[in-house]
Amino acid sequence: MRLLVIDGNSIANRAFYGIKLLTTKDGRYTNAIYGFLNILLSLLKECQPDEVAVAFDLKAPTFRHKMYDGYKATRHAMPEELAQQMPVLKQLLADLGYRTVTAEGWEADDILGTLAAACAARKDDCFLATGDRDSLQLVSENTTVLLAATVMGRSKTVVMDEDAIQEKYGLAPKQLIEVKSLMGDTSAVSYTHLRAHETDSYLVCRLLLEKKKKKQNQQEKKKKQND
Numbered sequence: 001m002r003l004l005v006i007d008g009n010s011i012a013n014r015a016f017y018g019i020k021l022l023t024t025k026d027g028r029y030t031n032a033i034y035g036f037l038n039i040l041l042s043l044l045k046e047c048q049p050d051e052v053a054v055a056f057d058l059k060a061p062t063f064r065h066k067m068y069d070g071y072k073a074t075r076h077a078m079p080e081e082l083a084q085q086m087p088v089l090k091q092l093l094a095d096l097g098y099r100t101v102t103a104e105g106w107e108a109d110d111i112l113g114t115l116a117a118a119c120a121a122r123k124d125d126c127f128l129a130t131g132d133r134d135s136l137q138l139v140s141e142n143t144t145v146l147l148a149a150t151v152m153g154r155s156k157t158v159v160m161d162e163d164a165i166q167e168k169y170g171l172a173p174k175q176l177i178e179v180k181s182l183m184g185d186t187s188a189v190s191y192t193h194l195r196a197h198e199t200d201s202y203l204v205c206r207l208l209l210e211k212k213k214k215k216q217n218q219q220e221k222k223k224k225q226n227d
Helices: 008-018 031-047 063-067 086-095 108-122 133-138 162-169 175-183 202-226
Strands: 002-007 051-055 099-101 125-130 143-151 154-160
Touching (some): 031 086, 051 108, 108 125, 154 162
Parallel strands (some): 002 125, 125 143
């Protein structure tokens, strides 16, 4: 069985910002809906899935918000022009026969991880369509991430399997958790927090962190020179 799981909020967000505002004659916004459906059709053609599930966030706080008040505190609120389109998009997906999945207290990311794990347990193929690079840690023998990205100014879906992650990062997918833990994330709390000195990829993570710091210092130095 081949399952396609779409990160609804992530893909809708990319569709919204990737297409100029479109409206109906009576002023209802439609650009996110239009873009989302185009991406969906492209994913169906590429994956040829047996089943499709679309995961969405809920407005209710998640367990992460309850654990840490600052969780995603720096994130901007969803634009009203996009928020107005979400109920219509969800209803349209339901009318087309696609199953939407939500879980109170959990995020769409968690649903992607849960469904990927369920597929792995059954040795089924799972494709995760998202724009969130945090999902790359879920890549495995059975799970492939279809990463929505912008390449040369154009939207593109990048296939990220185990070989692609090894080629790009020089790491196994699970080691990306450790990299994220060392680098930190100003927009959210990483999925898993590990103590760096207890991981077998500590040196690799340190090199990546030092490389990032060096780049930041170069940028600051260049800015001072321009000033």
